[in-house]
Structures are given as C-alpha cells and as structure tokens.
Amino acid sequence: MSYRHVLPLMTLVVMLGCTSRESLRNLPEDNRKPLLFQLQEQDTSLEGQRVRTLLDFEHESDLVFTESEGPISLSSLAQTGQFSLQFSHSVVTFRIHSVLFSTAFPGEWTLLGAYARPQIDTSVQTELLDGETVLAQSRKTIPAGRWTFVGIDLTRRLAEIQSSKDKQFQFRVIFDASGGLATTLIDNVVLINNTRTLLDTRSNPIMGWVIRQQGYTTQIEAPGRFNIKALTPAAIDSGWVVSEYNSTRIILRSAKPVRTWVLYSDGRVIQDGQIRIHGSLETDVAAAHQTPAIVQPDETTVMLRVHTPGDSDNDGYNEVLGAYQLSAKGARIQFTLRPRTTSCVAPFFEISDLPPGVVTTTVEGRLIDSAERLSDGRVLLRLPLRVDRPMTVTVRSRPTP
C-alpha cells in the first residue's frame, strides 16, 4: 500500500479521533446539532489501523469505475486531495472489483465504504453487490455539509461474500431523494480494517473483561458474566457510542432513541436504569439498586450530589449509572452508609474533586483496595461488602511520593 493511499485517511482518523474519552462524559452540550450527529462525531470506532483507498477521484479516470443514473463530474471541494465526485441524483455504483487489483476481498478488511457530503441531512443506504445480487446492506442518516463515512460491515456477512458466485463486486450508495437532492459529493471509496482491542483485563478472573471493536460492532466480553455486542453509530442511527470505558465500567449511549447502557465488569448491566445481574454476582445487588441505602455525608469533607442526570429521585444514588454520586471537599472524605429495608451489596461510588494521589478506603478500620482513578480524575469506588447496618466509610487521597 502506497503512502498516497494511506496518508489522507490517517489525517482524517486523527481528526475523528481527537475527542478524548473524558470530554464525552457530559454530552450533549451543543443543542444546535441533533444528538444523533453529535454521537456520530464522537464515535471513534472507525479509527483504522489500516486503510486502503480504492478510488480517490483525483483523476478523471476514476469516473470510469463509477456508474450513475445521471451526469457525474469532479468537484474541487474534496475530502482529501484536490477533487471529489459530484452528482445530483440518488444512486451511484462503484465497480470495485475492477480496482481491487491484488487486494484480497474481504481478506483482512472489516469495512467497505466511502465518505459522503450531502447538502441536506439525508438517509443513505449502502449495498455490496455481486453483479446485481445484494450481499449486504446498511442504512443511516448523515448530516449536511460534513464528510461522513457510509458503508458496509464486511465481517457481518462474511459467509455470503466469500461464497458469492461471480465476484463481480459493486458498492452502491443510494441517497434518499425525498425533499430533492442538491449536489452530493463522494470522496475516497475505501477498505478499512478497524479491528482493535480497547482494553483487556482478563488476567483478573473476577472482574476482568475485554472490550473490542471491529466493523460496526463494539463487543464487551466478561468471561462467565456476559458477552454483549453493540452496533456503533457509524452503522445505524440507533447505534451505541462508547462514552467511557475502564477496567470497572463501560458507558454506552445512543441517540435514536436516547438511551444509556452501563456495564460493570462485576456482572451488573443497567439499561436506562433497569438492572440485570449476570454471572455469580449476588442477586441482592439488584434489590439494592431498587432500594438504595441512605448516604449521610460528613458535610465538612464531602457533598452528596443529588442533581446528576439519571438520578430519578434526587437521593444521590444515580439509577442510570448505578452509583452513588459524591463530591469531595478535600483529600479526605467520610460518609455513613445506612441501608434501608434491604442490605446494600457491593455498592459503587463515583467521587469527583478528590485531589490527585493514591486512593485508600477504610470501612470501620478495614482497608479496602478497590478504587479506580478514571482518566478525568474522578474516582470509581466499589465496596466489596454486604452492608447490613450503618457503616462509616473513609476515603483518602495521598500525594504520590
């Protein structure tokens, strides 16, 4: 693969991938843009270790491989390079079998697609065909005025592609013409291999998991607890973007409809506030989620946050996140946990504003080492205890020597 092929797309990947994990936490802030498009922008799943450009429309000769129901030409408004393909009708088809040359298909590639830039927000269907037989298709909505990837997840229809009869592969893009189609641009028909492991902590047999992305799927596998696959916003409008992940928790969000999916590596999975327990985790965890304990803060050291989005009754336990919400006033905080009708089993606490340093937790003099410092500085603390009576918890952050 030549640099001419690699560099433009890698530049794009950097642009797409520059949003940090932390900054995704409190979306959406930008009310001018639909949440769907905000999530599409924050979806980093298309970051490709490898990209192979099949057509870049830098030369008139690329038009030879493009079939269309109307006139096509080159535009000087390009995603990369100097030119892109422009047209004013609904359907364009690219004869990719003619430009694969020695590239194995699908081979290592997980995605086939192109970057499109319509003048109105529009729904787009993409198809992979063998001759006129549709092998795979995908549909999503993309915004006006911004280059957006549209395409096919090759990994999901691998058998169909591999066993296809004629290998006369074509890639078709069908824009929804309702409302009229102004000039639409396409640049860079590409193959992407976006296979990557975000995190692998399986050396820990109790809480370990692996988070992978490939094609349009984010897979979260916690051996013995759950193995969950979520489609990304790059795939469909109802797709899930990864807005936080670490060895304890992953938070997925979707826009259409607006939903939150929170998975803890210990086996609790919470979708829009509804909890399910997987694996050998005690079912009392679910009862404690329904009837959380009362957190009584030592107010000189810590504040209970009762207005976080997802805390349905403003008691400081956030049902959507499955964690009590605290804000530290200094490097040492103390609070008392008072169970109500049910025991409080293995509760989670999210602590903001605790100064940097090594976190230690004691519950009635017993030292507990189960806090994780998140990349934005918050502390996620799990108390691996069954709390049947009021217990006082102390959390300290000590500066690293």
Ligand SMILES: [Ca+2]
């Ligand atoms: Ca170009």
Ligand SMILES: [Ca+2]
């Ligand atoms: Ca609550």
